[in-house]
Structure formats: C-alpha cells, structure tokens
Amino acid sequence: MSTATFGTANEDNAHLSKSDSRAVRRRSLALLGSLIRPVRVRFWLTIAMVVLSQAARVAGPALIAFGIDHALPALRTGDNVPLVFTGVAYLLAAIATAGLTALYVISTARLSQAMLLDLRVRVFRHTQRLSLEFHEKYTSGRIIARQTSDLEALRELLDSGVSSLASGMLFMAFTAATIFALDWRSGLLVLAAGVPMFFLSRWYQKHSQIAFRESRVVSARLIVHFVETMTGIRAVKAFRKEKENSETYGKLAEDYRLVTVRSINLNGIFQPGLVLIGNVCVAVVLLVGGFRVLGGGLAVGVLLALILSTKRFFQPVDQMAMFYNSFQSAQAALEKVSGLLEEVPTVLPPKNPVSLPAAKGSVDFNDVEFRYGDGPLVVPRLDLHIPAGQTVALVGQTGAGKSTLAKLIARFYDVTSGTLTLDGVDLRELATADLRRNIVMVTQEAFLFSGSVADNIALGRPEASRDEIEEAAKAVGAHDFILELPEGYDTDVNKRGGRVSSGQRQLISFARAFLARPAVLILDEATSSLDIPSERLVQAGLARLLAGTESARRTALIIAHRLSTVETADRVLVVHDGRIVEDGTPEELIGGGGRFADLHGAWKDSLV
Amino acid sequence: MSKQTSFFRSISRLYPHVRPIIPRLLLGLLSALLASVVALTIPQVLRVLVNTALQPGGAPEAVWTSAGAILLLGAAEAVLVALRRQFVINPATTVETRMRVSLYDHLQELTVSFHDRWGSGQLLSRAMTDLNFLRRWMAFGAIMLVVTTLTVVIGIVAMFTMSWQLALIFLAAAVPITINSFRFRTRFSKVARRSQDQAGDLATTVEESVHGIRVLKAFGRSREALETFNEQAEELRQTEIAKARHQATFTMVVTLLPELALGAGLVVGIMLCASGQLSIGALVAFFATAAVIASPVEFSGMLLAMALTAKTAVDRHYEVMDTQNTITSPAEPRHPGELAGALHFNNATFAFEDAPDKPILRDITLDIRPGETMALVGITGSGKSALIQLVPRLYDVTSGAITIDGVDIRDFEVEELRRIVAVAFEDTTLFSNSVRDNVLLGAPVRTEEVLEEALDVAQAHFSYSLPQGVDTLIGEEGLSLSGGQRQRIALARAIAARPRVLVLDDPLSALDVHTEELVEARLREVLKYTTTLIVAHRPSTVALADRVALLEDGRITAVGTHTELLASNQHYRYVIASLDSEPRDLDSELSALEDQAEEVTR
Incomplete structure (x- = not known):
C-alpha cells in the first residue's frame, strides 16, 4: 500500500x-x-x-x-x-x-x-x-x-x-x-x-x-465546526462570533x-x-x-x-x-x-510486559532525547535521576519544556532516544495497567465527565468505596463544597462541569489523584486556579499523601509557576530550553544567585 | 422524554419549511404515480399487442409498431422515475439544509444554561442523523406512502368491480390490520424515540471520551471508558432490535392477513365459480389485481416505520427549536447617552434555574466607577465566576439588576452589550483559526496595530515565532499551544476588543512570575481607561486593582483598597495572605515588636 x-x-x-x-x-x-x-x-x-x-x-x-x-x-x-x-x-x-x-x-x-x-x-x-x-x-x-x-x-x-x-x-x-x-x-x-x-x-x-x-x-467538516461551536459556546457568545459562525456553517451546510x-x-x-x-x-x-x-x-x-x-x-x-x-x-x-x-499508536503497549505491582518510585532519564514527530529536538540529551520518595519541583518559563518532561514520565509520549525507567524498568516495557497505577498525572485542564461528583473522583480508582472517595475529597479540602452542592456527592456535574467553578474542578481532579495513590505523582500546574486557602489545604493534603506509609514515601514531580509549592520541595530543577540548568535544594539555589534565585526574588515581590 | 404527540400534529410542524416546495413535491408525487401507472400498463399493452397484432403471416409493420410502442412506454417509465427524483431531491435537500442551519443558529442563540444541560452529542445527532433521515423521508418515504396508499385503494376498488363478495373478504383483513397499526404506532414511536435518544447519548459519550482523553490516559481509565461505552452501545443495540421486533410483528400481520383473506377468497371464489355465480375470467382478474397490491401492502409496514421515525425526528428537532431563548434583546433597546462604563450591581441575586433554592449570589450591590479596576476576591466556590458571567449576560440575574451607566444591561441590545463588555475566561477557548483571527475576533477595528498592541500587552510575542507567525492556525484544528500561551492569546483577544468594561477571570493564573510582571505592567496602562472587574487569587493580581471586593459565600462582605482590607478584614487576610506569612507568624512578629517596645520604654 x-x-x-x-x-x-x-x-x-x-x-x-x-x-x-x-x-x-x-x-x-x-x-x-x-x-x-x-x-x-x-x-x-x-x-x-x-x-x-x-x-x-x-x-x-x-x-x-x-x-x-x-x-x-x-x-x-x-x-x-x-x-x-x-x-x-x-x-x-x-x-x-x-x-x-x-x-x-x-x-x-x-x-x-x-x-x-x-x-x-x-x-x-x-x-x-x-x-x-x-x-x-x-x-x-x-x-x-x-x-x-x-x-x-x-x-x-x-x-x-x-x-x-x-x-x-x-x-x-x-x-x-x-x-x-x-x-x-x-x-x-x-x-x-x-x-x-x-x-x-x-x-x-x-x-x-x-x-x-x-x-x-464535507460532513466531517460540518461536524467539526458544529462541535467546536457547541463546546466553546461561552466564548462564541462573549465575542459575538455567532454571525461569523452562522455564515461558515451555512456555507458548509450548503x-x-x-x-x-x-x-x-x-x-x-x-x-x-x-x-x-x-x-x-x-x-x-x-x-x-x-x-x-x-x-x-x-x-x-x-x-x-x-x-x-x-x-x-x-x-x-x-x-x-x-x-x-x-x-x-x-x-x-x-x-x-x-x-x-x-493509525498506529506511537505509544505502543509493550510486547512482553514487565509487571511492577508495587513500584517504589525511582525515575531515571538515561541519555534521553525527545522531539515531537519530525520536529526539532525539544529535549536534548538529558540525564536525570529522581530517587524514590523525592519531591521534585520543575521550574522555568512558559514553554521551557517542563510539561514535556512530565508527559514523558506519564508516557503520553515515548522518548526519541535513550531510556526512561521506573524502578529500573523501561516505561516502554512496563505493563500498561501497572504504569497507570504507579504513575498518575494531574493536568491543568481538569476535565469532568458527565455523571456525579463521586463518579468523577472514583475515576482515580474505580473500585474505591464511598468512604474512600469522601476521604480523598476531605484530604484536598473539596469535601465542604461538595456537600454544599444540591445532591452532595451524587450531584450531576453536567456538561463540562458547567456548574462547578474551575477551582472546584481542580479540587475534584486533585481528589482523583489522591484516590489513585500512585507511587509517582505528577502535578502539571494543577493548582493554578486555586485561591490561597484552597491551595494551602491541597498542600497539606499533598504532604500527607506524599509521606505515604512509614516505609515508602511517594515520588512527586511538581510543575508550578508559583513558588509556594516549590519551597517545600526536596529538590528544584530549573528547566530552560529543554535542559536542566539548575539542580539543587531550594536553599542551595536561592543562595546560588542563579535563575531560581531571581524567580524566587520576583515571587517574594509579588506577594506584597 | 416528552409526551407523545399525534403523528399529524408533529409532521404538520414541517409545513412552514415545506410550503415553498409543495408544488415540486406534488409534481414528484405525480411522476411517481404516473411511473407506476406506466409500469402497470406495459404488461396490459403487451397482452393486447401480442393477442391482436401478432399472428403468423401478419404484417411486419405491426411488429415494428408494437416494439416501438413498448419502447416508448419503457422510455416514459424511465423518464418519469428520473423526473420524480429531479422534482424532489433538490427541494428536499434545501429544506434539510435550511432546517439544519436554523437549528444551528437557534443553538447559538440559546443560553449558556441550556448548553450546560445538553450534551453536544445529543445536539449533533439532531443536526446530522435526524435531519438526514427526514430528508430521505420527504424525498422518498412520504411520496411512496402516498403512492402505495393510492395503489392499494385503486386496487381494492378494482377488485370490487370484479367481485364484491371476494373484495369484501379481502377488505375484512383491513380491520385487524388497522387495529394493529394503531398499536404498532404507539409502540414503535416509543422505541424509535428511545433509540434516537440513546444514539445521541452515545455521541455525547464519544465526545467526552475524546475531549477528556488526557484525563483518561493519565489515570489509565480507557478500559472503564470503553466499558461505559460498550454498555451504552449494547443498550442501543437492544433498542434497535426491539424496534425491529415491532416492525417484524407488524410486517407479519400485514403479510399474513391479506394472504389469509386471499386464501379464503380462493376457496370461496372457486365455489362461486362452480355454482356459476362468478366467471373464471373475473376470478383470474381478481387474483391478478390482488397480486399487484400485495407488495404495496407488505411494503406499508416499512413505510409506516419510516414515517414514525421521521415523526420522532421532527419531535426531537422542535424540542430544541421550541426552547425559548431567555436572554434576548428588548423590543426597544436603550443605551446610555454617553458611554462611560460605570458598572453597578443593584441587589443582584443569581441562582441556577434548576436549583432556585440555592442561590450562588445573594444581594450583590457593588459600584465600579468608570475606568476603575475592581478586584474580586473570595475562596473557591464563593461565586466569583458566576458573578463575572452575569456582566456580558451569559446568565441573567434571578432578581435585582446590573446597570452600565445607569441602563439595565437587559435593556441593551445583547450584541451591543457584548461589544461594550469583553471577557477573558480562566479556561480559554480558542477557535480553529489563525492567531490573528482569534485575537481580532471581537475587535471593532481589525488592523495590524490593534493586533500588535494586544499581543504586546498580553506578552504573546511568541506568536511571531510560530511557523507562519500570526497567521499560524491554532485551536483544535491547528497547532496546540501550552496553557500559558493560550491564556495570553485569550487575554490579547479581550484587550483587542477595546471594551468599555473588561471582565477578567484570573487571567494570569498560568503565567510564570516574570511574564506576569510584564503583562501587569502593560495591562495597567490599558486598564486606566477601562472599567475592569478582575477575579484575583494572588496579591500580585490584586495589585492591578484600585479597589477590592470580597466575596464570601455569595455575598459581598467588604469593599475597599487592598491595604484597608488587609488591615481591617480577617477573612480577606485569610483568603489573600501569602502562604508563608500566616497570621500566627504575624502575631509573633507583632508580639516581638511589642516586646522590643517594652524594652525601649523601660
């Protein structure tokens, strides 16, 4: 062919x-x-x-x-x-x-x-x-x-x-x-x-x-336009795009x-x-x-x-x-x-899957390079070793490549060369179920599916009981507002969570991650829409989650523009152009006078 | 599910759409009728020709004329078949398209709260599948239903002329068929409706599974999503089979009963013949006619099912079309003499339609002076986003009022109001268009300068280094941008609209501190001349504002400058105070100071 x-x-x-x-x-x-x-x-x-x-x-x-x-x-x-x-x-x-x-x-x-x-x-x-x-x-x-x-x-x-x-x-x-x-x-x-x-x-x-x-x-085009309009209806209305849309749609329909x-x-x-x-x-x-x-x-x-x-x-x-x-x-x-x-998925399930029922959570990038498709190199040659239980903060400007690193660990993409391992097992060989159980990522877009609030939280672990779901919601401080909803945990969140604010959506998606209890937790700007008290609650919950059991702490990779979370991290990585330009404890970096020290200064200023 | 309406009442709602094409539909019907008449005539003509003109030793001309006559009739049949399509297809597709476009336009008009309730898959199935079906029914099903009915009626009349006794027997079968058709109608309509609704739900599930693909992948929940989908698809399958079962039962009845009547007719007819009350010729002619109308009768099951499905499609269409748009321009729109941008909330209360007893906002009274920037601060769920959406009338207040320069926003023409008010949402929606078109979407003047300025204020300079610069296609069908990039484009879009009133929902949340600082510096200049309501979660954003309104559980509990509120309001300190300067620390610092003071005085 x-x-x-x-x-x-x-x-x-x-x-x-x-x-x-x-x-x-x-x-x-x-x-x-x-x-x-x-x-x-x-x-x-x-x-x-x-x-x-x-x-x-x-x-x-x-x-x-x-x-x-x-x-x-x-x-x-x-x-x-x-x-x-x-x-x-x-x-x-x-x-x-x-x-x-x-x-x-x-x-x-x-x-x-x-x-x-x-x-x-x-x-x-x-x-x-x-x-x-x-x-x-x-x-x-x-x-x-x-x-x-x-x-x-x-x-x-x-x-x-x-x-x-x-x-x-x-x-x-x-x-x-x-x-x-x-x-x-x-x-x-x-x-x-x-x-x-x-x-x-x-x-x-x-x-x-x-x-x-x-x-x-043509019918696909018609549908694409239709779906785009209906999902973005707020913006359509706010910017009076109706007429323009109507013309486009009329033309497509014709x-x-x-x-x-x-x-x-x-x-x-x-x-x-x-x-x-x-x-x-x-x-x-x-x-x-x-x-x-x-x-x-x-x-x-x-x-x-x-x-x-x-x-x-x-x-x-x-x-x-x-x-x-x-x-x-x-x-x-x-x-x-x-x-x-x-179409062949570029991220393929392993042929001979290696199972890893209970991962400790050490993540290692060995000589990793990455590019999107045939595009330019986004991550040039990276060696990074995150021991199990460490809380790592990724800092850097918008577009520096932080999210790319996170997506690689979550295996949304596969590395172009080199290896990326969890507890020494190449992610490409790790059984899909184990990969997803051990590594969970919370993104900035907190998508809610139609169904109840409880269903949405349960997405983190479908077999969880109602008590566990409520426990997770309490841990992130979502419990109170959920009880305020017309039918509490059984409230239908409707289309695109129209009824809960974006901050509340983030809390729900956070609760999902808590319920999942993964060995490695990745937070990609997951608290951006939260107000300070909520963020404080989430952080307290997060600290408890990461502490895990006595024997094993969970590994966390946190991407945040706000340095509040970063300060509590064990280690900070400053990313620039896909490279890690600074690596150390927050205190070391602040003292070092590099980019992080700058960012930290700016952040301090922004609080006044 | 809506209650069942009568078939004709539903179908008659098509009348305004169909009216202009009625002549062509009638012509199509006529062609179809003529075509079937010609098709029925050909065998009769043949019989006559063969029996009269063609004899051994006859004239060759007779052969030529007969063949010519047959050829002519045959050509006429083909032409009539083609004509039926010609008459009907174009107008039917025009009606379909008109209905599709009017549905779309109406959906764009309908309120956000309508869209909150309706999955876009349900709407899509109405816009595509239902209307496609309706077109096919108009162009084929409806016409064939009429033709079939006429054929059967004419056939039965003809049968009466041949033998009234036999015709009566045949007609007797019509009674149970009619009774059965009523039962079929109610049952089938119900199942047809269920199947269409389930298909819509299935489309919604597909839509969510695609839009939520990142979440499903991040949690490895594709299997659960598949299970849900599978369950729904299986339900749809069973509904479809139930539908087929009803149709099969009815088909069986309409096939069996006429045949039974004919069987009885055969026995009776032979007996009548034997006793000399009926000629053999009449008996033969009777059965020949019965044979002709047998297949239309059988066909009626399918045609009836089609008509009923079309009916539910019409019902579903009008269910949406009948939904009133509650946010409309008034009959006599007003606008302020001079547009200064004074935004005033006057005892505004808001509750979602389906939860009227749980208001999100209560008695909001707030004055924002022209050109002033007011920050809106409150914990998650206090009602900030809802309040913001009231200003461009994405939702209407339940009671109380919001005015701009003294004019109730409900008295503005909606489009003008939305020209005056621009919004940047926290979750940014960009359209499949170039950066330029996205930014200039609401702009009154679409010039290069406006674009440049807006991109500059929003610090979206990265747009110039995209593959095709500001003409790069972004949005769903284009390049995917990072969250911070999207937010900046959305901010640029709100700025380019040059509104009198700007409403921003935490527009800088995804920006890093440096970029935020740059945006703020430039934004401050723009905001100087624009009345602004800005949702803020951080002190850095609050710093943009002249005054701050504190929202607590749906009420405004304090208004003042940042410093004032910080000094006087405990809840404000709780909401906005940074993480490391906890009140406790402040207390200990204060007490430390006091200790020092004591030492000094001592």
Missing part, C-alpha cells in the same frame, strides 16, 4: 489516484469483511430465510393456478378434496411467508446491529489507544464524525441491503432460468442487456465513489447539500438508466420474437410469456440500484473509518 493514503494522512482528498483509490477501497472492503466474519453464520442464515420466504411467496400464485385449473373442475364434478387441499396449502404458504418475513426482518436487525456494535467498540477502543500526538493533530470533531455519521452510512447499508440484494438476485436467477427454458435465443438477448448495464454500473461506481468520498469529507445532491443525482441517472435498459431489452425481445412469430418460428403464447418474464426479470433492478447506492456510500465511509483504524 502506498504511504500517501496510509491511515488518515490523505483523508480530505476525494480525488485519489487510481492506485490510491484501489488501495483505500480494498482497505474498506477488508474492514467490511472482518465485520461479517464473526457473524457469517447469521449472515447466511438471514439469506437463507430471505430465499425461503421468497419461495413461499412464489407458492401462492402457483396454488391459485392449481385451484383454477384443477380444483374448480373437480368441484364441478363433486370432488371437493382438491379445493380443501388448495385452501390448506394456501393457508400454510401464507403462514410460512409471513413467519419467514418476520424472522428475516429480525435477523437482519440482529446481523446489522451485531456488526455495528463490533465496529463501534473497535473504533472507540482504537481512538482510546491512539497516542496524544495523534489526538492533538486530528480533531475531536473528526473522531466524533467517524464514530457517528460514518457509522450511520454503514447502518443504512446493512438495514436495507442484505435482504433486497439476496431476494433480488434470487428472483432474477429464477426468471432467467424460466426464459431460457422457454426460448434460449431470447435468453441470450436478456443476458446481452447485462453488457450496457455493466458499463453503466462502472460509470456510476467511478463517479459516485468520488461524490461519496467528498460527502464524507457544500454538504450540494455534494449530497450530486451523489443522489448520479443515482438519478443510474437507476432510471437501468430501468431504461431493461425496457429496451423488452422491446428488442418483442421485435425479434415478433418476426419469428410472423415467420411461424415461435408460438404467440410463448412470446407473451417471454416478454412478461423479461419485464419481470428487470423488476428487482430498482432495488439493486438502491443497494449499490448505499453500498458505495458505506464504502466511502468505511474508507475513512478503516483509515482511522489503521
């Missing part, structure tokens, strides 16, 4: 080169195949039900014919057995038809829902697995688009497609056989209609493929409409085109057969039967055009979804 279309790299391009187009198509079909495989038994069962119900349906007219041809004369002679037989048989056929139809409706739903659930979970799991690096460049709106409107396209295919395709094909096969049995020459004429149909389908495929790809791209119209119009040529070809074929059969009737080579009755059968042969073409349409649409959607699924 060419690299140009690998993953999500080229997904906004609807006009792919021939080989790229084939590659993404294959990828999309492979995904479809992998979805069918686990449910293939049901798949064939559903098709069997469709076939059987069709067969039962055919029995009806045959019984009517039998009734008129046999039961009626028999009844006239006083024999009512054939009539009873006809009546009972018709009854049975009706029950079978209805029962089988109902069964395949349910079976189709089961089939399509099983496949959808499979794909939903797969996509969700995969996006969770993808590294932050990916999430930072692929927008949340796009992931949402992939998981909503793209899956919707597949759902449409599955809901309508299977039964209509199977019954249509079966019907056509039966009718074709009838025609051949009546007159092979006319049969060949009917088959010949397949040639223009094939070319029409090819034409349709080529063009609709592009239209549907465009449709996926683009989406146009591309939808284009794809529908293509189908609007394709479907009547097929009908036309069918009808022309009927006329040709009539013409050819007509002359043969004139010449006496064909009976009139046979010709009538031939023409009616030919007409009937093309009936399901309508449905099949519809199926092909949803198939094209679903395929374009699956191209995008499969691209997302193809």
Whole structure:
C-alpha cells in the first residue's frame, strides 16, 4: 500500500489516484469483511430465510393456478378434496411467508446491529489507544464524525441491503432460468442487456465513489465546526462570533447539500438508466420474437410469456440500484473509518510486559532525547535521576519544556532516544495497567465527565468505596463544597462541569489523584486556579499523601509557576530550553544567585 | 422524554419549511404515480399487442409498431422515475439544509444554561442523523406512502368491480390490520424515540471520551471508558432490535392477513365459480389485481416505520427549536447617552434555574466607577465566576439588576452589550483559526496595530515565532499551544476588543512570575481607561486593582483598597495572605515588636 493514503494522512482528498483509490477501497472492503466474519453464520442464515420466504411467496400464485385449473373442475364434478387441499396449502404458504418475513426482518436487525456494535467498540477502543500526538493533530470533531455519521452510512447499508440484494438476485436467477427454458435465443438477448448495464454500473461506481468520498469529507467538516461551536459556546457568545459562525456553517451546510445532491443525482441517472435498459431489452425481445412469430418460428403464447418474464426479470433492478447506492456510500465511509483504524499508536503497549505491582518510585532519564514527530529536538540529551520518595519541583518559563518532561514520565509520549525507567524498568516495557497505577498525572485542564461528583473522583480508582472517595475529597479540602452542592456527592456535574467553578474542578481532579495513590505523582500546574486557602489545604493534603506509609514515601514531580509549592520541595530543577540548568535544594539555589534565585526574588515581590 | 404527540400534529410542524416546495413535491408525487401507472400498463399493452397484432403471416409493420410502442412506454417509465427524483431531491435537500442551519443558529442563540444541560452529542445527532433521515423521508418515504396508499385503494376498488363478495373478504383483513397499526404506532414511536435518544447519548459519550482523553490516559481509565461505552452501545443495540421486533410483528400481520383473506377468497371464489355465480375470467382478474397490491401492502409496514421515525425526528428537532431563548434583546433597546462604563450591581441575586433554592449570589450591590479596576476576591466556590458571567449576560440575574451607566444591561441590545463588555475566561477557548483571527475576533477595528498592541500587552510575542507567525492556525484544528500561551492569546483577544468594561477571570493564573510582571505592567496602562472587574487569587493580581471586593459565600462582605482590607478584614487576610506569612507568624512578629517596645520604654 502506498504511504500517501496510509491511515488518515490523505483523508480530505476525494480525488485519489487510481492506485490510491484501489488501495483505500480494498482497505474498506477488508474492514467490511472482518465485520461479517464473526457473524457469517447469521449472515447466511438471514439469506437463507430471505430465499425461503421468497419461495413461499412464489407458492401462492402457483396454488391459485392449481385451484383454477384443477380444483374448480373437480368441484364441478363433486370432488371437493382438491379445493380443501388448495385452501390448506394456501393457508400454510401464507403462514410460512409471513413467519419467514418476520424472522428475516429480525435477523437482519440482529446481523446489522451485531456488526455495528463490533465496529463501534473497535473504533472507540482504537481512538482510546491512539497516542496524544495523534489526538492533538486530528480533531475531536473528526473522531466524533467517524464514530457517528460514518457509522450511520454503514447502518443504512446493512438495514436495507442484505435482504433486497439476496431476494433480488434470487428472483432474477429464477426468471432467467424460466426464459431460457422457454426460448434460449431470447435468453441470450436478456443476458446481452447485462453488457450496457455493466458499463453503466462502472460509470456510476467511478463517479459516485468520488461524490461519496467528498460527502464524507464535507460532513466531517460540518461536524467539526458544529462541535467546536457547541463546546466553546461561552466564548462564541462573549465575542459575538455567532454571525461569523452562522455564515461558515451555512456555507458548509450548503457544500454538504450540494455534494449530497450530486451523489443522489448520479443515482438519478443510474437507476432510471437501468430501468431504461431493461425496457429496451423488452422491446428488442418483442421485435425479434415478433418476426419469428410472423415467420411461424415461435408460438404467440410463448412470446407473451417471454416478454412478461423479461419485464419481470428487470423488476428487482430498482432495488439493486438502491443497494449499490448505499453500498458505495458505506464504502466511502468505511474508507475513512478503516483509515482511522489503521493509525498506529506511537505509544505502543509493550510486547512482553514487565509487571511492577508495587513500584517504589525511582525515575531515571538515561541519555534521553525527545522531539515531537519530525520536529526539532525539544529535549536534548538529558540525564536525570529522581530517587524514590523525592519531591521534585520543575521550574522555568512558559514553554521551557517542563510539561514535556512530565508527559514523558506519564508516557503520553515515548522518548526519541535513550531510556526512561521506573524502578529500573523501561516505561516502554512496563505493563500498561501497572504504569497507570504507579504513575498518575494531574493536568491543568481538569476535565469532568458527565455523571456525579463521586463518579468523577472514583475515576482515580474505580473500585474505591464511598468512604474512600469522601476521604480523598476531605484530604484536598473539596469535601465542604461538595456537600454544599444540591445532591452532595451524587450531584450531576453536567456538561463540562458547567456548574462547578474551575477551582472546584481542580479540587475534584486533585481528589482523583489522591484516590489513585500512585507511587509517582505528577502535578502539571494543577493548582493554578486555586485561591490561597484552597491551595494551602491541597498542600497539606499533598504532604500527607506524599509521606505515604512509614516505609515508602511517594515520588512527586511538581510543575508550578508559583513558588509556594516549590519551597517545600526536596529538590528544584530549573528547566530552560529543554535542559536542566539548575539542580539543587531550594536553599542551595536561592543562595546560588542563579535563575531560581531571581524567580524566587520576583515571587517574594509579588506577594506584597 | 416528552409526551407523545399525534403523528399529524408533529409532521404538520414541517409545513412552514415545506410550503415553498409543495408544488415540486406534488409534481414528484405525480411522476411517481404516473411511473407506476406506466409500469402497470406495459404488461396490459403487451397482452393486447401480442393477442391482436401478432399472428403468423401478419404484417411486419405491426411488429415494428408494437416494439416501438413498448419502447416508448419503457422510455416514459424511465423518464418519469428520473423526473420524480429531479422534482424532489433538490427541494428536499434545501429544506434539510435550511432546517439544519436554523437549528444551528437557534443553538447559538440559546443560553449558556441550556448548553450546560445538553450534551453536544445529543445536539449533533439532531443536526446530522435526524435531519438526514427526514430528508430521505420527504424525498422518498412520504411520496411512496402516498403512492402505495393510492395503489392499494385503486386496487381494492378494482377488485370490487370484479367481485364484491371476494373484495369484501379481502377488505375484512383491513380491520385487524388497522387495529394493529394503531398499536404498532404507539409502540414503535416509543422505541424509535428511545433509540434516537440513546444514539445521541452515545455521541455525547464519544465526545467526552475524546475531549477528556488526557484525563483518561493519565489515570489509565480507557478500559472503564470503553466499558461505559460498550454498555451504552449494547443498550442501543437492544433498542434497535426491539424496534425491529415491532416492525417484524407488524410486517407479519400485514403479510399474513391479506394472504389469509386471499386464501379464503380462493376457496370461496372457486365455489362461486362452480355454482356459476362468478366467471373464471373475473376470478383470474381478481387474483391478478390482488397480486399487484400485495407488495404495496407488505411494503406499508416499512413505510409506516419510516414515517414514525421521521415523526420522532421532527419531535426531537422542535424540542430544541421550541426552547425559548431567555436572554434576548428588548423590543426597544436603550443605551446610555454617553458611554462611560460605570458598572453597578443593584441587589443582584443569581441562582441556577434548576436549583432556585440555592442561590450562588445573594444581594450583590457593588459600584465600579468608570475606568476603575475592581478586584474580586473570595475562596473557591464563593461565586466569583458566576458573578463575572452575569456582566456580558451569559446568565441573567434571578432578581435585582446590573446597570452600565445607569441602563439595565437587559435593556441593551445583547450584541451591543457584548461589544461594550469583553471577557477573558480562566479556561480559554480558542477557535480553529489563525492567531490573528482569534485575537481580532471581537475587535471593532481589525488592523495590524490593534493586533500588535494586544499581543504586546498580553506578552504573546511568541506568536511571531510560530511557523507562519500570526497567521499560524491554532485551536483544535491547528497547532496546540501550552496553557500559558493560550491564556495570553485569550487575554490579547479581550484587550483587542477595546471594551468599555473588561471582565477578567484570573487571567494570569498560568503565567510564570516574570511574564506576569510584564503583562501587569502593560495591562495597567490599558486598564486606566477601562472599567475592569478582575477575579484575583494572588496579591500580585490584586495589585492591578484600585479597589477590592470580597466575596464570601455569595455575598459581598467588604469593599475597599487592598491595604484597608488587609488591615481591617480577617477573612480577606485569610483568603489573600501569602502562604508563608500566616497570621500566627504575624502575631509573633507583632508580639516581638511589642516586646522590643517594652524594652525601649523601660
């Protein structure tokens, strides 16, 4: 596969080169195949039900014919057995038809829902697995688009497609056989209609493929804009962005409409085109057969039967055009979804995970270098050893690289070269569950999920009891305000924690970390929104948490612009341009007259 | 879940949107009807042609004319099918797009408290899935429903002309079908609604899992998130299957009952024939007609389900559209004669709509003079952020009033008010746009100078060294910036708006001390001419202010200068005093001083 279309790299391009187009198509079909495989038994069962119900349906007219041809004369002679037989048989056929139809409706739903659930979970799991690096460049709106409107396209295919395709094909096969049995020459004429149909389908495929790809791209754009507006509604309102947004959205919606119209119009040529070809074929059969009737080579009755059968042969073409349409649409959607699924997380779970149930918490950077993707070197050659139980403060200007170091320890990113170890185990080899249990990071953005306050704290350790949750909240001084909320710990925090202030959000996210009780705690500007009394409470709690048990203190890495926390640290690292330029106890550094001494002075001044 | 409304009342709400396209819908309907008439005619014409014109030894012209006639009819059918689409598609998509845009516009209008309640996934599913479905229903489902109904009615009338006894038997099947369709309608609507709501919730979960990805990763909770998602997706699956089960039951009824009636008709018909009361020809014609209407009848189950789903989609759409925007411009907006920027809180009380008995702010009375900078100090949860959001009317006061230059802010045109008041939030939202567009978003004049000045005041010079300078795309679709960088851009945005009243929610929290000092030095100049309300957590931020208001449990308990409050107010000292100068230390220092004094006097 060419690299140009690998993953999500080229997904906004609807006009792919021939080989790229084939590659993404294959990828999309492979995904479809992998979805069918686990449910293939049901798949064939559903098709069997469709076939059987069709067969039962055919029995009806045959019984009517039998009734008129046999039961009626028999009844006239006083024999009512054939009539009873006809009546009972018709009854049975009706029950079978209805029962089988109902069964395949349910079976189709089961089939399509099983496949959808499979794909939903797969996509969700995969996006969770993808590294932050990916999430930072692929927008949340796009992931949402992939998981909503793209899956919707597949759902449409599955809901309508299977039964209509199977019954249509079966019907056509039966009718074709009838025609051949009546007159092979006319049969060949009917088959010949397949040639223009094939070319029409090819034409349709080529063009609709592009239209549907465009449709996926534009709808994703529409969704991205929608999500961005709704999540940033406060700023939208405060800065009167409504009009500008409305214009943008109107334009995108119109683009989406146009591309939808284009794809529908293509189908609007394709479907009547097929009908036309069918009808022309009927006329040709009539013409050819007509002359043969004139010449006496064909009976009139046979010709009538031939023409009616030919007409009937093309009936399901309508449905099949519809199926092909949803198939094209679903395929374009699956191209995008499969691209997302193809993305490889840059932070991979270890192949042979080393378990570390209870880490002591020593963190070591050995000759570490780091860059984001292909970007410039952000961390040039770093050797840093943090013994277990040490509280380390990272200080430095905005953009100095403090957060990068924190993200490396939390393994949001992997080091570019060198090794980063916890208790001597390379993070890349550490079992994911152990890594996450032992190292926890609290960031400045305290995201709350919908659910109760208790649920949000419990995120730190899902198995924690209510008592433990409250204990954690008390430790960070969040307990009082939580009790003040309408339903205390069971209060729903709503969307984006709209109801609690950003300071309260930080306290809740702090409580999460307390509940998690990790060996290594990383705080990235986690107290920036707190007022001084709250910060004081958090610090007291933090001190208790870090003290840990008698035998083992916890390791902490604290990033703060405020030096209040820093002063209580065992050790201060001053970071500048990704390098550690000063390293020592607070007292040493203040006495040393370097950057930290400067910062400390400025901080002291700011307190007056 | 809202209570069930009748099908027609819901659908009729589409009327204003659909009205302009009704002629085209009718033309589409006509084309569909004609197409099915032509499709039905072709076999009849064939029969006649074959039986009359085509005989061995007949004229070749007859063959040509018959084939020509068939070709013509066939072409007509194809053209009519194409016409139906032509008539309907464009207008239907126009209606869809118009509804989508009006939904979006309405959502932008609706209050912040509405958005607090509604997950954006729920809104998204309304804007995309529901409206897509509605379009398909308008262009296909609704028309086919009419065509099918007409076909069935015409078919039954034709059957009556052939044999009223048999037709009555057939019609008898309609009674239980009708009864059943009512039951189907209530049940299916309920499940359809549940499935749409669950799909919306699922979208919300997806949205949260993406926006909260850092937290999920930091705590290694992806598995739990997946479990929650899986549960919800499984619920949706079961709802969908329940939906299919209802549909299957109904399909079974509409398939079985007519067939049973036909079976009975067959037996009765043969008996009638045998006794000479019915001709064989009529019997054959009756069943031929029955065969024609059998598939439309069966199809009706699917079409009815589609119509019901469309109905719930309409309900869901109007549920949002019917939500009144409570924060609107008055009929006759006022504005002060001269805009000086005097901000006055007059017994302002605020409680969230759903918790009216727990006011966040109580009887706030506060005067901020034109050009004055007032710091707002209070512990976490005292109501600072809520108070700040009242000024640009992101929320409205529950009672009391806020005035600017004597005019109630509810009497301003909303847009003008928000032009006068600019805000920088603590959690910064940047849009997928260039730095330039983000900063100049609210600016009255979008010039290079304004941009430069705003970036300079906010110490956001880093913008110039981004890959494409100030034209670099930032926000979600662009470069991701650090927290401090984002905060500075957001501050620059508020400054560039050149407001009379500036509202800042702890705008410097993510800045380091040096940068903060620089920002403050420059900010002081700007603030000189702007009325400012600034939430402060640190003495350094308070230093920007002329006066300080202390917020305690939703009330203003003290107003004064920093020094005054520090001297007189114990709670203020508690809130703002730095960590290392605890009151206790102060006491011991004081007593030490007193000791010295005593020594001196001795």
